[in-house]
Amino acid sequence: MERGFSAKLKTFSKDYMSLVAVIIIFIVFSFASPYFLKMSNVMNIFLQTATVAIVAIGQGMLIITGQVDLSLGYQVCLTGCVFAYMMKFQNWNPVAAILLAVVIGCVAGAANGFLVAYWNIPAFIATLGLQYICRGAAKIITNATPIGNLPKSISFLGNGYIGIVPVPILLMLVLFIVFAFIMEKTRFGRNVYAIGGGREAAFYAGINTKAVQFWVYVISGLLCAISGVVLTSRLNSAAITNGNLYEFDAYIGASIGGISLTGGKGKLIGALFGSIFLTTFFNGMTMLNVDPFWQDVLKGVVLIAAIGLDAFRNRKTH
């Protein structure tokens, strides 16, 4: 019994350590800058987290399956470009353009899923390949020229409010709630954990492991499309730099959030806290006007420290 409780406490503290990290970093920065805790700044942090955190849901789910996706950033980029292109140069209405972006995201995800799950190509390679392809496609579509001055109607998605809450924040929260629920409470979600925890065992329990893996990639592509659309409308333009390196930020966010990089373990909601942590860090750095060169160094140190603390406690003999 006692073991059960202490184990629970340990699991809890592991799952929510990232939340604690967020709180700590908030406290530190609020001492360092008087502006930091202003409502508008806190709102900013959440707003700036939204698009990457949405991608971190997908990356987090993939990490739980024991895989990774290096093409996420350019999926965000490509879908955003398609979205803008169709509205601007093909006069599509925004809803149709969003639908196409979503389809493209799902197709890119499906390609990754197909290559990894059914062709057995290591995820690192398959998704790196897709990264190049998405990047090339985005450049071809836009001719590397930003597409700006988009219809006013779409601005709501990136810059609108519902009540006092910016739409991207709301979207992020809703998506996290939905996917955290799926991961905890549905068959599909548990299957995702199962293939990460033991792919063979999952297979021998009758789970179609390949299909599950495939669909997680598709979902991840879908989330990239949502992120791409929101980002495009937030910036009122699509450029081939949009979404740049999101895959790494999402990866870092998910891993700071306590999602085990070897798969099968960790709460999806951690990816939200991890992402917020990252944005907060960046926000504070800008606020304190830290030299950009040193920001790189600090980012590396913080990343290593954040993961290292936990890793060090669990280090092995070999």
Place this chain on the structure above:
Amino acid sequence: MERGFSAKLKTFSKDYMSLVAVIIIFIVFSFASPYFLKMSNVMNIFLQTATVAIVAIGQGMLIITGQVDLSLGYQVCLTGCVFAYMMKFQNWNPVAAILLAVVIGCVAGAANGFLVAYWNIPAFIATLGLQYICRGAAKIITNATPIGNLPKSISFLGNGYIGIVPVPILLMLVLFIVFAFIMEKTRFGRNVYAIGGGREAAFYAGINTKAVQFWVYVISGLLCAISGVVLTSRLNSAAITNGNLYEFDAYIGASIGGISLTGGKGKLIGALFGSIFLTTFFNGMTMLNVDPFWQDVLKGVVLIAAIGLDAFRNRKTH
């Protein structure tokens, strides 16, 4: 006996498939462009391969241990910057500057090794952290301004010849021979394979798995320093873009070269063929005047196809 032979043939064909791929791509391009098979162009291909192939030795060894290093590119960059900085602004003589660059490379490698082997931080995170740190450091040292006009004496390393063979090519070949030899014929090399083939098994067999892992990272840092020095002297300048994305190109080269991404398998020399394959592909693309945007797409497709062929044959039921 017969089984032994066919097994050998299979191993052989797997180890040297990348060589076959190189030959095929050579044949294809030589039909496509009359300039392709000119001696000067072939020499170019090898020359252009050298610096990244040297890094691919380290990345290849790391992949054999089942790990990866995402900081390699910026290790190349940082060591090159240090090298140039010391000569230019501290008036160090080139040999001393090279030694310092090598020390820095080893220290960066040791940091990775320490974090991964002893602190148990997942390689993806630890080396990503080091990437940021190296990038920041390189920017701080150079103030993001290229350092050019280096002493004439160092130009030999990047642009000199021994006989008719450019020095970087010679260096690359020598390093490959040395490390291929180490990997096949020495205790250390076999230990590297052993920890990749089964870390626990290696540990239980009395191998100091952490130390082996650590030293592979150090070697990899050392090779980055060599690559950084050669690249700097080849370009007669150090800039923060030097070595950009080398980690991925080296990774791709090693994996096209038949080094198994799950560790423990594959000949190091494959990384050479894989790297040559990549450069040749790039060379051919320029030669055929392929649109740069389409080059991205093609690179992705070729990468997936190169790895996919083999992966598809070995796909699993789950």
Place this chain on the structure above:
Amino acid sequence: MEKSDIIFQLNHITQEFPGVKALDDVSFSVRRGRIHALVGENGAGKSTLIKVLAGINTHFQGEVFFNGQSFHPKNPNESQQMGISVVHQELKLAETLSVTENMFLGNLMYKGKLVDWKGMRKKAREMLQSLHVELDENALVDTLSVAQKQIVEICKAMNHNCQVLIMDEPSAVLTDRELDILFDVIDRLVKSGVTILYISHKFDEIFQICQDVTVLRDGKHIDTLPIEAVTRPSLINMMVGREMGMEYPKEVIELGEPLLQVEGLGQQGVFGGVDFTLHKGEILGISGLVGAGRTELVKAILGIEHITEGTITYKGEKIVNKNFKEAIQRGFGLVPESRKEQGLVQMFSVKENICMVSMDKVIEGGVIRNSKVKEYAGEYVKKLRIATPGIDTEVQYLSGGNQQKVVIAKWLMEDCDVIILDEPTRGIDVGAKSEIYGLMTELVKKGKGVIMISSEMPEIIGMCDNVIIMHERRMVGKLEREELSQQKIMSYCT
């Protein structure tokens, strides 16, 4: 150069893990040149003790004397240097490397500073030949069967010039032919003065080769005796600490109608010529030597591998399972041969593993109901007497026998009609074994059909109504309960 008769002296060894005392004040000694058995139930602490001697568990309390000297290895290397060689319970091979290299893992031969591949290959070949093992020394280990890997593991241990060879359940994955090889190896080593510490759950072996026996129970030392001083029942009694019921609780019940008929079944190049009929209420055994193709056979029946010839009739209807899921829907279940990788998701809790197949039963309106999960899991934990701190415990912390019960529980929950068990008692202690047999009996009493693949003759003979025998990937014989005997089965396998 008179040496003491005692090679190992263990004094008050205690090893604690978070929440468990794996060894609790264990003291005993091992005599030089003897074959010393170490027995106990799953989780008794046998492997933990071995790992103390092997330099893997380094944070123990108490003291070990080796050849009269205080001994506290800090890593496996130190232990090996002292002349202690270990075959661990789980295979410890570098899967991607060759047989030769694995036989010399951590202990390569050198010519000067360089690896002597030629010499090693030669020695490996000689060694395999002298043991009459047909194995290509250049083959990669990941292409070998489990039994072949175990042979490589044994050769590896022999290759150290050791004074003590410790073997942790080396026979669990071996069939009789390899077992003879193992005994041959032990015999040779003992003749050359090596001391053997031997762990096994198989009493036949222990009584056949061992000279002393130490019993552990719940981490505590119960007794160390010469083998002559114990009998099988008394040994079991010491291990489990209570009266055991029957070892094979077999109840012969009247067979019902045919459930599964297999005719001329085969997969080209893998196995072929399999005919059998499984009736309701029947336990059908599939016996044979290693590599007989039994696992492939059941995989093909279950749609995990495809079929190229023959037919399967299930409940009077010709079927082909297109995939495993379809087989499950039809009412098949499989307890796979590798408990650790295939049977369980190690980092999942007991309850999650139990409910993994029958998730439909705990889902309402698309949502998993935690209350239902608890209810079902609790029910099966109780029914199967699974010893676990709670249903939320991750299965990796359970003993082997209890893990296997969890695997069985998940198929009981699915309520399948045909349940196939592939080596269900491998590495499981005598108490848990008999409970698993009891579960099989209960199943057939409910009119289910059970197929048991086993390389252990006694349990085949003890539990099965009918037995088919496979050899070199073909079915070679069929025996009924009355005709079953070790000799008869073996006669088919030559």
Place this chain on the structure above:
Amino acid sequence: DDKEASGLEGKRIGVCLVYKGDEWCAAVADEFEKQAKDLGVDVNIQDGNLDAETQTKQIENYIAQEYDLIAVDPANADGLVPVLQKATDAGIPIVFFDNNADYEDIVSYVTWDSYETGQIIGKYLHDKIKDEKDGKANVAVLTMSSPVSIQKRIEGVKDALEDLDINYVSEQDYEGNREKASNIITNIKEDIDYVVAGQDNGGFGAMSALQALGNDTTEVYSMGGYGAEAFDTLAADDTNYKGTVVVSPSELVSSTYQVISDYFDGKDVEPLVNIKLNLCTKDNVSEYQSEE
């Protein structure tokens, strides 16, 4: 015109862009291709990805293919020197455009002055700040650590404003990325009068941030803006995005081809050709819109 072009008919020219993933550079690439068709030039255009090594490889490949001339927009001043020497040794003439490199043996350098770009914005702001703000202003700078030309532009701006009381509230690297630029501007807590961006991604990133904040006082100026997005925004009299220094890709390219043509015709060639620069605001944007 046709007469002049004759010097280029059938010539093989290799072009090394500095980076094709940028609208202005992409427009330059398109111009090279478009004008080549008219001139009958066989042109090969490659993307240098902001990296001297990549460009080195491309130039080596051009040399192996015996191109008649190589036109380079160098990623940095020093990195290409060795390979340029190789080209010269192989007898292949070199033209620089846009960026310069530390190499003398060239036919000509067709460019526009980065420092001057900054000065144009700087002087414009100088007058504005003096008139409207009493010589005091809060300025946020969006810069990039590479390429160097961006830093030169910023330097030009700062030098022009030197005698005023300028408070630089932030100077951050937005890495050429709009979202980064937007986040940086959002995170600045002080009031900003002016945002100066090293190139147009910075300008538009800042603009989207300000508009999301409902800020209608801060003015954004960028350098090297070009294309429909910039011109349409200016023409629409945007509340924040107020001006950009325009460099016309078509003019740069036609000047480059002119220089090359003159060279092959054996005419004298100026070693430095500076094309003209202009500040584009809503007042004069219509001229550019028609040109484009």
